[in-house]
Amino acid sequence: MINNLQWKIGGEAGYGIMSAGEIFGKACSKAGLYAFAPNDSPSLSRGGSNTFTIRIHEKPIAAYLSKSNLLVALNQETVQLYKKELTEKSGIIYDESIQLNQDDFKNTNLFPVPLNKFAQEYGEAAVMRNTVALGASFGLLKLDFKFLEEVIKEIFAQKPQVIEPNLKAAQAGYDFFKEKEFNFKLEPKESKNHLFLSGNHALALGAIKAGLKFAPIYPITPINPLLAYLAQKSKDYNFIVETPEDEISGILMAIGGSHAGVRTMVATSGAGFSLMTESLSLAGITETPLVILYGQRAGPATGMPTKTEQSDLLFINHAAHGEFPRIIVAPGDIQECYHETLRAFQLAEKYQLPVFVLTDKYLNESIQTTQLKSDIQTKKESFASELSPDFKRYAFTSTGISPRSIPGQENGLFDANSDEHDEYGYSSADPDIRVKMVKKRFQKLETLQPELPQPxxxxxxxxxxxxxxxxxxxxxxxxxxxxxxxxxxxxxxxxxxxxxxxxxxxxxxxxxxxxxxxxxxxxxxxxxxxxxxxxxxxxxxxxxxxxxxxxxxxxxxx
The missing domain is CATH 3.40.50.920 (Rossmann fold)
Known part of the structure; x- marks a missing residue:
C-alpha cells in the first residue's frame, strides 16, 4: 500500500518519543504528504509507557484510526501493549536484544535492528535510539532520506554540535532497512510548503495575527503549549505575556487591558474557567471586549487532565450570573483554530462582548499538515475620536453598540461600573433604564447575526x-x-x-x-x-x- 500509513512509536517516557513523532510528521510533510497526529501524552515526565501515533496520507486528513501499520518499539513493554492494535501485514521495528518469536506474530512482519548498538556508536544510547528508529522507518518505507535529513538539521539548528551524530545515527538505521521489503511504502508528492503544527500553535498564531497585545494566562492543561509559544514570540511581535497568581487575577487583568484599549485574551480550561465566572459577568455588564480560548478536558473536578472531552458546551453557554450576550465558536480543525481566533478578536472588539473560542485537548494538541489562510481583516475598530462633554459611554443606539473612549482621552471620562447603570455609567436602579440597558446589550446579537458564518x-x-x-x-x-x-x-x-x-x-x-x-x-x-x-x-x-x-x-x- 502506497501513501496510506499509520505509524506508532512507543517507549519509556522522557526519551524523546514525542520529538521523534514530530520529526517523522515534518519530514513526511516536506515530502508533499499529509500527516495527522493525535498527541495523546500521559501525565508522566519519566518512566511508564509513552507513545506517539501519526497517520500519513497523500490527501488531507484530520483523524486517526484504531489500528496502526508500523510500530516502532523502543522497549519490550511497547510490543506487549500495542501488538493487538496492528493491522494485518503490519510491521514492528525493535531492538535486536528484544526476544520476539515470529510464530506469535502470524500477520505481522518483525524487523529487528541494532538500535542500541548504532545509538552507542554515534551518541548517547538512551536518547539516540529514536533517531536510529526514524532512519530505519524511512528506509523500510522507501522514502528518500533527504526529507529526514532536512528536518533534523532544522530541529537542531541551535545545537549544531549534535546535528552530525544524529544524521549518522539516522543514516545507519536507514541503510539497515533500505533493501528490505515491506507492504507499505511512502512516495513523495509535489511539495506545497505546508506547515506541520498543532492546534495550540494555530490558536496562538491567530491571536498574534489579530494584534494581540496582552495575554495574562495562568498555566493549565491543555493550553500550556500555547502559553509557552506566546511567551517565546512576545518580543518578536511586541506583546506582553503575564503569568498571574491565579485565574481570577488573569481574567481581571485582561479586562483591565481591554478597558485601556488593547486587544487582550485569556486561555484556560474547566477548572480555571470556573474561577473566572464572576469576572466574566463583569465583562458582560461593562461591555468590555474579551477573547477567551477554552480548551476542554475530561472532568469533572481534576478528572482526567491529559484526556479529551466535549463536556463544557452548556457550561460556558450559561456561565456567570445574570444575562448578557456572548459568542461561542468551536473550530473543527487546525486551520479553523487560526481562522476563528482571528475572527474572535474582530467580533469581541466590534461588538464589545466576550467571545469564546471553544476547543478540546484533542484539537489543541493534535498536529496536522495544513496551511494557514484567512480572509479575515485585522482592522482595529476605531474608538470615538472627538467626544463631546456630554459623552455617553453606554448610549442607547439602534445597533446596541455604543462609542468607546480610551482612558485619559479628552471628554472621555465615564464610570466603568459593575452595577447596572445609565448611559454615563452611573449606578441606577431605575426599572425603565434597566429594561433599556438589557435590551441594548442583547440588541448586539441581532446586529451581528449577518456577520457570523452559517453552519x-x-x-x-x-x-x-x-x-x-x-x-x-x-x-x-x-x-x-x-x-x-x-x-x-x-x-x-x-x-x-x-x-x-x-x-x-x-x-x-x-x-x-x-x-x-x-x-x-x-x-x-x-x-x-x-x-x-x-x-x-x-x-x-x-x-x-x-x-x-x-x-x-x-x-x-x-
Whole structure:
C-alpha cells in the first residue's frame, strides 16, 4: 500500500518519543504528504509507557484510526501493549536484544535492528535510539532520506554540535532497512510548503495575527503549549505575556487591558474557567471586549487532565450570573483554530462582548499538515475620536453598540461600573433604564447575526440522513461519511448565538455525534429547533472518536 500509513512509536517516557513523532510528521510533510497526529501524552515526565501515533496520507486528513501499520518499539513493554492494535501485514521495528518469536506474530512482519548498538556508536544510547528508529522507518518505507535529513538539521539548528551524530545515527538505521521489503511504502508528492503544527500553535498564531497585545494566562492543561509559544514570540511581535497568581487575577487583568484599549485574551480550561465566572459577568455588564480560548478536558473536578472531552458546551453557554450576550465558536480543525481566533478578536472588539473560542485537548494538541489562510481583516475598530462633554459611554443606539473612549482621552471620562447603570455609567436602579440597558446589550446579537458564518453542510443537501456535530469530531466524521450514501454532515461552528438550522434538518433522520455523555449539542438542537435527534453517538472515555469508530456507529443507525 502506497501513501496510506499509520505509524506508532512507543517507549519509556522522557526519551524523546514525542520529538521523534514530530520529526517523522515534518519530514513526511516536506515530502508533499499529509500527516495527522493525535498527541495523546500521559501525565508522566519519566518512566511508564509513552507513545506517539501519526497517520500519513497523500490527501488531507484530520483523524486517526484504531489500528496502526508500523510500530516502532523502543522497549519490550511497547510490543506487549500495542501488538493487538496492528493491522494485518503490519510491521514492528525493535531492538535486536528484544526476544520476539515470529510464530506469535502470524500477520505481522518483525524487523529487528541494532538500535542500541548504532545509538552507542554515534551518541548517547538512551536518547539516540529514536533517531536510529526514524532512519530505519524511512528506509523500510522507501522514502528518500533527504526529507529526514532536512528536518533534523532544522530541529537542531541551535545545537549544531549534535546535528552530525544524529544524521549518522539516522543514516545507519536507514541503510539497515533500505533493501528490505515491506507492504507499505511512502512516495513523495509535489511539495506545497505546508506547515506541520498543532492546534495550540494555530490558536496562538491567530491571536498574534489579530494584534494581540496582552495575554495574562495562568498555566493549565491543555493550553500550556500555547502559553509557552506566546511567551517565546512576545518580543518578536511586541506583546506582553503575564503569568498571574491565579485565574481570577488573569481574567481581571485582561479586562483591565481591554478597558485601556488593547486587544487582550485569556486561555484556560474547566477548572480555571470556573474561577473566572464572576469576572466574566463583569465583562458582560461593562461591555468590555474579551477573547477567551477554552480548551476542554475530561472532568469533572481534576478528572482526567491529559484526556479529551466535549463536556463544557452548556457550561460556558450559561456561565456567570445574570444575562448578557456572548459568542461561542468551536473550530473543527487546525486551520479553523487560526481562522476563528482571528475572527474572535474582530467580533469581541466590534461588538464589545466576550467571545469564546471553544476547543478540546484533542484539537489543541493534535498536529496536522495544513496551511494557514484567512480572509479575515485585522482592522482595529476605531474608538470615538472627538467626544463631546456630554459623552455617553453606554448610549442607547439602534445597533446596541455604543462609542468607546480610551482612558485619559479628552471628554472621555465615564464610570466603568459593575452595577447596572445609565448611559454615563452611573449606578441606577431605575426599572425603565434597566429594561433599556438589557435590551441594548442583547440588541448586539441581532446586529451581528449577518456577520457570523452559517453552519457548513458537507455532502448532498438532498440526503435523507444528516449527521450534526461540532468541534474536533469534524475530521473523523468527514472520513467515515465517505463510506455511506444518502448521508450529509452539518458542522455547527457558532454555537452562541445558536443558528437557525430548522430548514436544513427538518424531515431528515438526525444523528448527533459528540465527545460527551449527555449529548449537549443535541440539547441545544431540541431547545432552539424543537427537533429531537433520532440517534446520538457519544464517547466519553477520554479519547476522541477514530474514523472507524464513527463508521461502526453509523452502521448501527442506518
Amino acid at each position: 457548513v453542510l458537507y455532502g448532498d443537501s438532498k440526503a435523507r440522513t444528516t449527521i450534526i456535530s461540532w468541534g474536533s469530531t469534524k475530521g473523523a466524521i468527514l472520513e467515515a461519511m465517505e463510506k455511506f450514501q444518502g448521508v450529509n454532515f452539518l458542522q455547527i461552528q457558532y454555537l452562541a448565538p445558536f443558528p437557525d438550522i430548522i430548514q436544513l434538518i427538518q424531515n431528515k433522520k438526525i444523528i448527533v455525534i459528540e465527545n460527551n455523555k449527555t449529548g449537549q449539542l443535541a440539547e441545544l438542537i431540541k431547545q432552539h429547533a424543537l427537533i429531537k435527534p433520532d440517534f446520538k453517538i457519544n464517547k466519553y472515555d477520554g479519547f476522541q472518536f477514530t474514523a472507524d469508530e464513527i463508521e461502526e456507529g453509523l452502521k448501527k443507525c442506518l
